[in-house]
Each structure stands twice: as C-alpha cells, then as structure tokens.
Amino acid sequence: MKQIIRSDLLITGAGVAGLTAALVSLQLGASVTIVEKQQGFATSGNRVFILSDYTRRILEALGIWDDLQGKDYPITTIRIYDGLGTAIKDHGFGWMQSLSFSHDRSQSEKVGYIVREHVLMEALIARISSYSSITILFDCAVETYELTQKGCLARLDSGKSLSAGLVLGCDGKNSHTAAKMNIKRTQKARNQHAFVFTVSHAMQNRRAAYQTFFKGGQLAVLPLSVSKSSIMWSVPTAEMLRLKALSKQDFMAACAPHLKRHLGDCALAGEIASFPLNTSMASAFVAERLALVGDAAHTFHPITGQGVNYTFRDIAELIPVIRQGLTNQWETTDLAAALDIYNARRTRDARLMSATTDMLLFVFSLRGFTMTCFRRLGFVVMHSLPLLRYLLVRLASGSHMKSHSLEPDAPLLALKDK
Numbered sequence: 001m002k003q004i005i006r007s008d009l010l011i012t013g014a015g016v017a018g019l020t021a022a023l024v025s026l027q028l029g030a031s032v033t034i035v036e037k038q039q040g041f042a043t044s045g046n047r048v049f050i051l052s053d054y055t056r057r058i059l060e061a062l063g064i065w066d067d068l069q070g071k072d073y074p075i076t077t078i079r080i081y082d083g084l085g086t087a088i089k090d091h092g093f094g095w096m097q098s099l100s101f102s103h104d105r106s107q108s109e110k111v112g113y114i115v116r117e118h119v120l121m122e123a124l125i126a127r128i129s130s131y132s133s134i135t136i137l138f139d140c141a142v143e144t145y146e147l148t149q150k151g152c153l154a155r156l157d158s159g160k161s162l163s164a165g166l167v168l169g170c171d172g173k174n175s176h177t178a179a180k181m182n183i184k185r186t187q188k189a190r191n192q193h194a195f196v197f198t199v200s201h202a203m204q205n206r207r208a209a210y211q212t213f214f215k216g217g218q219l220a221v222l223p224l225s226v227s228k229s230s231i232m233w234s235v236p237t238a239e240m241l242r243l244k245a246l247s248k249q250d251f252m253a254a255c256a257p258h259l260k261r262h263l264g265d266c267a268l269a270g271e272i273a274s275f276p277l278n279t280s281m282a283s284a285f286v287a288e289r290l291a292l293v294g295d296a297a298h299t300f301h302p303i304t305g306q307g308v309n310y311t312f313r314d315i316a317e318l319i320p321v322i323r324q325g326l327t328n329q330w331e332t333t334d335l336a337a338a339l340d341i342y343n344a345r346r347t348r349d350a351r352l353m354s355a356t357t358d359m360l361l362f363v364f365s366l367r368g369f370t371m372t373c374f375r376r377l378g379f380v381v382m383h384s385l386p387l388l389r390y391l392l393v394r395l396a397s398g399s400h401m402k403s404h405s406l407e408p409d410a411p412l413l414a415l416k417d418k
C-alpha cells in the first residue's frame, strides 16, 4: 500500500501567496506540505511590488520585515499623469495634467515600500526553511482531490498521495486547484501586455513613484534607489509584438519619450520581461476544505499595484480559519463556517478593487477634447480637495484598517503572541 503524506495544510503553488500562507501556518503550529509544479522556487523574476502599510504590518508580525530592511525603498508620493489630450497642455493648462497622492503636505510620511519580488521570496524561503514541519514537493501537481470525513485526499501526478485538513489554492491566475474543485472564473482579456525592466537614470528620484496614462497604455516608474528604477510599460498586444522584435537599443529608444519626463536619460540595466495582462476573478474564494489565496482568487490589472497587497489581506483573514481548524482538528462544520466568513470578507474587498481598477482604466481610455476636459476637471477638483486625496491614500495603503476597526489587527496579534 502506498504511503500517504499527512499534514494540516496542503498548499498548491510556491509563489508569494503560497510561501506566506505556509509561513503563517507554520507560525500557528500547523504542519504544511507545498506542491509546486516548477522544479524550484521562482527567485529570478524582475517584478517589483509597492507594499502597502498594512502589508508592512503583516510582514512585521511575521518577523519578515526586519529581513527586508535596507533592501526596500520607501516612497512618500505617488504621482499620476494624464498623458492623453496634449491639445489642452498646448493651450497652457499643463499643470492640470498631474495629481499627487501623499499622506501629508510635507510629503514626509511613507505611502509605500518598493520591494523586488525575488527579495521578498528569498526572505520567505529563508524563514520557512527553518521549520521541520514543512515538506516541499517540486516538479509535480495534484491530479485529483477526494473529500473524506477527516480531510481532503490529493493524488499527485508523481504517484504520491497527500492528506490534509485544508487545501490552500495558491497556484496563480490559472489556478488548477480552483478548476478541479469546480470553482468558475470570470476572465477579462485586456489585449494588453506589460514589459518590466530596470533602468539607471540621470535624474535623481525623490522618493516618488509615477504612473502615466497614454493612448493604448500606461507607464509606471517604481524607484529602487535615487538613480535606479523599475519600469512597467503596458502596451496593446499588437504593439508588444512589434516592440519585442526590436533590439534592446531600439526598444529603449521607443520607450525614451515616456521615460524622459520623470528620469532624464536612461540606460537599460538587465533583461526585459513581458507579461500578458489578463484579469480574472474566481466566482467563490472557497469550497469544501479549500480556500483560494492571491492570484488564484483574484488577478487584478497591475495599474493599481495591489495584487500582492490583496494577497496579504487574504492571508490575514485566513489566520482565524487555520486557528479554527487546528483547535477543532479540522472538524467539517466549524471549518465550513470559518471559510464562509473568509469568503464573504475577501470577495467583497476584491470585487471593490476590481471595480475601482476597471473604472480607472475606463476613465483613462476616454479620448477626444470633451472627455479630456472632463478628466482634467476631475484632476482640478481632486487638487482642491486634499482631504479626499489623503483619504484615498489611506484607503489604498490599508492604514484605515487600524482606525476603523480593530478586527483586522486581531489575527496579526495572534501571530505576535506566538
């Protein structure tokens, strides 16, 4: 008879979501098995995240924040530029083109922390490696799930069998775990791709991230230091194919007009990666003995830079579910009730973010003189309402979560108590 590997949690996928969920579970005293279809951890990516204040607090509770010190780049301002409708600029209203978001007038308080994906991954890997109650199986995937009275039995394509009280689907935007548990997904093809690359630049960065909207795309500048920035350049798919065929030199020449305003002359530092920008949302974030986490639950357009932050919000809400399971030895009824709460809270939050992103993309897709005037009018109104901008920054950074309710902090305290 084949041996069954037993653990409290089975996690599919070893990206940021899977590794963080594993660390939280280990800290709560659970045993964990991770199944990852790649042959090793993906630590060579060049993606960069703006971590919110709430994410920082979660990482602090997990003991990871100290490991990132000196490797992060705090920013105090996010500046949005409307690069559409230059006719208005030509008529002397160029000042209406941009909008700044910061916590205070002096722009001294941090609105986010820029961290490279591989730096965060390496910190998480180092932490989980110190636990003996974790098993990581690479180069395999779950073929079938079978619900039993005591848990979930998973059979892998490698022939191994695993049993767990709870499965966490952390296998990204094309989640097989969700599909195998019959959870449907709403997909939106955006017909856009993003190029991600790093540049060194002549102009010094003063702790500001920039987002420029232009015809058919966006350009985000995420500073890594005073003279180095990560660039995310989103373009229509047809344009992506044209740009991909260019030499690196010609590619940089094509991007230069967008970069010049914020960074001056730029030189490419490293490789250029590209990603399709399809967005999707699972119809439910839970099923019996399953919770979806991160991109497996919700894949946002990166324009708002919230993908990872919402992954961390998922994980904070998972803490009561895991504690419940451990306390009641994964008894079905109590676990189902805890999963329902997770589902209600996380779907509401994620749908709101998805709608906000859609609205932003729609507003910046409108062209023509009249539409540009309306958008600029919106900028002027926002300019004159610093309180509204302040509230929006607090909402995006998750700072509001400590003031309006103590609840989201309670799970974090559970970790700190350990």
Ligand SMILES: Cc1cc2nc3c(=O)[nH]c(=O)nc-3n(C[C@H](O)[C@H](O)[C@H](O)COP(=O)(O)OP(=O)(O)OC[C@H]3O[C@@H](n4cnc5c(N)ncnc54)[C@H](O)[C@@H]3O)c2cc1C
Residues within 6 Å of the ligand: 012, 013, 014, 015, 016, 017, 018, 035, 036, 037, 038, 042, 047, 048, 049, 050, 140, 141, 142, 170, 171, 172, 173, 175, 176, 177, 194, 196, 232, 275, 276, 293, 294, 295, 296, 302, 305, 306, 307, 308, 309, 310, 311
């Ligand atoms: C161009 C771009 C820029 C972005 N910029 C930002 C940003 O600035 N800020 C931000 O917050 N977010 C950003 N995001 C989003 C962010 O990258 C994601 O939200 C985040 O990486 C999701 O992590 P994850 O662990 O859920 O998924 P992933 O990173 O996709 O990890 C999934 C893991 O599951 C594995 N896997 C897949 N299928 C299986 C299977 N069947 N069995 C086992 N394992 C499997 C994969 O190999 C992978 O290791 C960006 C995304 C893109 C595309």
